[in-house]
Amino acid sequence: MTIGDIKNFLNADVLCGEDLLDKEVHTACGSDMMSDVLAFVKDQSVLITGLCNPQTVRTAEMMDIVCICFVRGKVPDEAVIELARQRGLAILATNMRMFEACGILYEKGLRGGASH
Amino acid sequence: MSSLKFHYVVDKTDFTRAGEASSDVKGKLRKMGCDPEVIRKVAIAMYEGEINMVIHAKGGVIDVEITPTDIILVLKDNGPGIADIEKAMQAGYSTASENIRSLGFGAGMGLPNMKKYSDEMNIDTVLGVGTTVTMVVHMK
DSSP: OBHHHHHHHTTOEEEEOGGGTTOBOOEEEEOSOHHHHHTOOOSSEEEEESOOSHHHHHHHHHTTOOEEEEOTTOOOOHHHHHHHHHTTOEEEEOSSOHHHHHHHHHHTTOBOOOOO | OOOEEEEEEEOSSOGGGTTHHHHHHHHHHHHTTOOHHHHHHHHHHHHHHHHHHHHHHSOEEEEEEEOSSEEEEEEEEOSOOOSOHHHHTSTTOOOOOHHHHHTTOOSSOHHHHHHHHOSEEEEEEETTTEEEEEEEEEOO
8 A cells, every 4th residue: 555545545635745655555553642653663654643743753753654644634733744854754634533544544455563 | 893972962841852862863873874673773762761851850861872782872861760660661651641641642651662672771760869761772
């Protein structure tokens, strides 16, 4: 699945990283708690979250996450988007709720990947 | 190769900037051509430590030493100290406020994650004086 596929499945807007839409995403993680995200390690993940502060981008950066999708219609401020741009991350925003967004991506074949 | 040393001051008030030091170290290690798994372990362990310093201890200092065999992180704060290390090491145990939780932290995974991602960890804490956490990640 690519970031572009996720954008289409979740009817999401692209806030930054238009040039990354062809990038492959292998696993997903849905959480508003960044410490829980940091406990989970997998390559080329998408982070689905309703938490909208700079630490979302920092966490993604530390974990080598390639894309953040904000749910529930949340849009981060420009400073957060700029940080993501600098770090080469794609940011999507959808009006869907967390459960719905995760459910659709799961149905389309994306999996969480085992933590270790 | 001799060792490289870096010193960072973690701002005590600005939560939005927490993680800048970890980000800088991650960039440096990447430029040095370190193994990606080693880089990720260092980045996550240090980032959790940095966040802890901001939310629990009003900031502190971090010294990073990169040797041919190890990456050594020493995080020192003058915060309240850890009352019960055994409990603090349990996944899910947290003393963080509701305000911190609303920022996405305080899930009780900070110290467990730091232990998980470092190869060696030592906590030296004195109540009312401060905490020094030393973590070592071995180069592959």
